[in-house]
Amino acid sequence: MIITQLKRLMIMLLLVAFQVLVLNHLQLMGYGTPLVFVVLLLYMPMDSLKAGVLLWGFFTGLLIDIHSNTPGVASGAMTFAALLQPPLLKLMAPKDAPEDITPNMQTMGTWNYVRYMMLIFLMHHLVYFGLECFSLYHIADAALLMATSWISSILLALLLETFRKKK
Secondary structure, three states, rough: HHHHHHHHHHHHHHHHHHHHHOOOOOEEOOOHHHHHHHHHOOOOOOOOOOHHHHHHHHHHHHHHHHHHOOOOHHHHHHHHHHHHHHHHHHOOOOOOOOOOOOOOOOOOHHHHHHHHHHHHHHHHHHHHHHHHHOOOOOOOHHHHHHHHHHHHHHHHHHHHHHHOOOO
């Protein structure tokens, strides 16, 4: 149990460092910035306590907020995504899956995992960019910003998943 939590903490710190030091300085087409730290929620097993998932999501978002100068935006979006993660995982997991399933392409199947990933990222990005823009004045720009960020985040998460598979 302690080893699992320490591994999860190490993954969280690596994702936050990668986001803050590399990805926050990268903009695709002048718009989208990949938000890879959401991947931590994807790796939470089905038998995780809901309160634990919420806490991991909140503290990951809080670390991003502290280092990215986005007060409450990332923590609010991560907490919302963490709230939706357990029901989405139960919905997308195979019916005959064990209770302690860890989501990945092998355990869930490629299509179910990609749909699960896309939904978690979509919910996170909707809240994140909704809180960041907090206005309907430039809704077209906000939609383009969210779409490019969402697509780049999913592609990067799929790339990370291929490295995770090779272990």
